[in-house]
Amino acid sequence: MLILLSLVALIACAIAYYLWSRRQARARLLATTLTASERQLVETMVPIVRRLPPDLRSKLDGKMTLFQDQVRFFGCDGLEVTEEMRLSISAQACLLVLNTDMWFDNLTTILIYPNAFKSRQQMRSGYVVTEKEIIRTGESWNRGPVILSWAHSRQGALNDHDGHNVVFHEFAHQIDDLSGGTDGVPVLSRGQSYADWERVFVAAYDAHVHAVETGRPTVIDPYGAEGHEEFFAVSVEVFFERPNALKDSVPDVYEQLSLLFQLDPVSWT
Numbered sequence: 001m002l003i004l005l006s007l008v009a010l011i012a013c014a015i016a017y018y019l020w021s022r023r024q025a026r027a028r029l030l031a032t033t034l035t036a037s038e039r040q041l042v043e044t045m046v047p048i049v050r051r052l053p054p055d056l057r058s059k060l061d062g063k064m065t066l067f068q069d070q071v072r073f074f075g076c077d078g079l080e081v082t083e084e085m086r087l088s089i090s091a092q093a094c095l096l097v098l099n100t101d102m103w104f105d106n107l108t109t110i111l112i113y114p115n116a117f118k119s120r121q122q123m124r125s126g127y128v129v130t131e132k133e134i135i136r137t138g139e140s141w142n143r144g145p146v147i148l149s150w151a152h153s154r155q156g157a158l159n160d161h162d163g164h165n166v167v168f169h170e171f172a173h174q175i176d177d178l179s180g181g182t183d184g185v186p187v188l189s190r191g192q193s194y195a196d197w198e199r200v201f202v203a204a205y206d207a208h209v210h211a212v213e214t215g216r217p218t219v220i221d222p223y224g225a226e227g228h229e230e231f232f233a234v235s236v237e238v239f240f241e242r243p244n245a246l247k248d249s250v251p252d253v254y255e256q257l258s259l260l261f262q263l264d265p266v267s268w269t
Helices: 002-030 036-045 047-051 054-070 083-095 150-158 166-177 194-213 222-226 228-241 243-249 251-261
Strands: 072-075 109-113 117-125 128-136 138-140 146-149
Touching (some): 002 054, 036 083, 036 150, 054 083, 072 083, 083 109, 109 150, 117 146, 146 150, 146 166, 166 228, 194 251, 222 228, 228 243
Parallel strands (some): 109 146
Antiparallel strands (some): 138 146
């Protein structure tokens, strides 16, 4: 019995030490700053970063360091992954989790294609399942990986005022999936109301679908009418890249996203 108790105590100590060492390693990574050349490259490739207030800019370095320690980048179709690709994608992804405790817990792999890539999509009608091949610029899978076209990821970052960003879009799906499913309802921030979220997003989604069906212009990309999960993802794109337009057009959606991300891009100069 004494041997068993000693063994249990030893295992408990080992687990405690492991968890403590992981927390220490995470804290060190979050406190790390990018080099001057890395910072310059990020600000060139992802110009939205230049608008961040100083306190948020310093947080981004640590989040990017933690992200790159966790995630492995793989090139597809002969693409060689470069520092430019890693830093650009990491900066864009980490903007979404910059000021909260949200994290991409399940993500370990990012696949990068040179350009748009082919993907197979299953369609179900009753008992009949059909497959078709479609061209995509990005995909987000349950528990990873994230798959990206570098050409579109690069251009989406460089043009930070058009409301279209494939990295923001796919990583919004990753955040959405943290709740256990990609359905347009992520894990909300502390104190944020699920009832308010549902009321705001259901009403905004229905209005968006109606606008798309009747041919009216929308601030949020028409692709958002494909489903609640896509409406959330395209809303995130606009929240970061066209915050004033989103706040003017759908203020309740802007407010909910601001609470979720603990950010106010309208105030960024």
